[in-house]
Amino acid sequence: MSHVFPRHCHTQPPVAVAGDGCFLIDASGKRYFDGSGGAAVSCLGHSNDRVTQAIKDQLDAVAFAHTGFFTSEPAEQLADLLIKHAPGDLDRVYFVSGGSEAVEAAIKLARQFHIENGQPERRHLIARRQSYHGNTLGALAAGGNAWRRQQFAPLLVDVSHIAPCYEYAERRADESQFDYGQRVAQELEEEILRLGPETVMAFMAEPVVGATLGAVPAVEGYFKRIREICDTYGVLLILDEVMCGMGRTGHLFACDADGVAPDILCIAKGLGAGYQPIGAMLCSDHIYGAVERGSGFFQHGHTYVGHPVAAAAGLAVMQELLDRDLPSRAHQLGQHLESRLHAMFGQNPHVGDIRGRGMFRGIEFVQDRDSKTPFDPKLGIAAKLKKAAFAEGLICYPMPGTRDGRVGDHVMLAPPFVATEDELDAALDSLQRAINQVLPR
């Protein structure tokens, strides 16, 4: 009997014993193509020498130095590189151990900023339905995934949730893409006015929605309108790029494609590429400046903030991304992926939507394509697909539809950027075999 909490109580997963490029290998020697990079984590694959060497070198130098006393060379260098390439005027970095911690830090910094600025009445956070921002209580409260929140609802702080920008399911037939985006963005202004603008602290969104919708980017113009609304009312814009950042969408930062820069940006997953747990919150100078001039320190902290070994891994990952121009590679491979997905599944009567950007793609399955009716959740399409694909040696990230019937079962693909076109094609063949086994004909 294993004493480790497995993901699901009645299933014991295989033991991963090795990584080889885009493949994971279990104890029986079976190879799995990592078609989702775990959960959009492993952007460099599993055996990157530069990153593993950087970790070993840092361990040999100094494994840990608490940030209450020290900073470290890799943390300073990684922050410099991130800021050099970050959107807008982001110019300070706070390192944490993962995505939820980055989101928690963002929420608390937004609150502290307004207090330092003499506006302590600003305390409301607005986010979106069908979003995911993490599993710690603050991040879970921000997320709009009804199923994940349900049992913990009594413990969660109050957050308003407006509509996501989810064109496939929500755009009306008589509406242009642009008008749809403006209409849903307008919900933010309405909610700010309803709450009272002087009480609103921040708006939080994922530029490309990952874990809840499966790689859904916003339509053109949506985030520009969101930015305008935030500026009008002095509301901070927090973008959560924990899943879609670090080159995954074909841009180093996903919001670059939307032409907006946030006040606070959260990243994680691809930052450590799975080699070390690391996340970061980036903020602009006017936010940090208010804290610096005010109480002089951010009222937050975790023991492993700025961990030197994690920072060394993050620095090596960032250098790999930049030196090998991997965001461009993600863009180019993503185009290949997109055209193969359309060619292979575009005519399938149960494929409702194929979407995403770069190496971040989603397929949504429906019972009926014309009415976009999702499958009955009792059929467990997503879970069956995961199992069938895994048996075929493919790791993909399937998600069940939402219980309110607005989102169908879908599967997310987020392969390493170092995959070859042949590897991707073979993975899609495996996915096709899994889909053929699971979906009704």
Ligand code: PMP
């Ligand atoms: N934000 C987003 C957008 C995410 O996708 C995730 C993880 N799936 C998180 C936050 C939480 O990150 P972590 O699991 O590292 O805490």
